Amino acid sequence: MEYYLRNGLWLDLFYGEQQENKVGFKSLTLAYDSDGMIKRTVNCFYPDIGGLYTQEMQNTDMGVFNMIQKKKAKRKKKKVA
Numbered sequence: 001m002e003y004y005l006r007n008g009l010w011l012d013l014f015y016g017e018q019q020e021n022k023v024g025f026k027s028l029t030l031a032y033d034s035d036g037m038i039k040r041t042v043n044c045f046y047p048d049i050g051g052l053y054t055q056e057m058q059n060t061d062m063g064v065f066n067m068i069q070k071k072k073a074k075r076k077k078k079k080v081a
Helices: 002-007 055-062
Strands: 044-046
Touching: none
Parallel strands: none
Antiparallel strands: none
């Protein structure tokens, strides 16, 4: 914290008395890749969408869909003596 007070730069990803809170990121300027698509990072605030960019948003953008269905667990029958 002394470094922050002297230089104004926080060097850790956590803050708080017991470092129980995680620092969030905010994109001030959008960056674009060679195809003209906006580069995004999960859990970063973007002003153009007005909120955090989530993992679900990234999956949708990348064309990844949850096709896996959970299988029901089979119950074992109790033996009667």
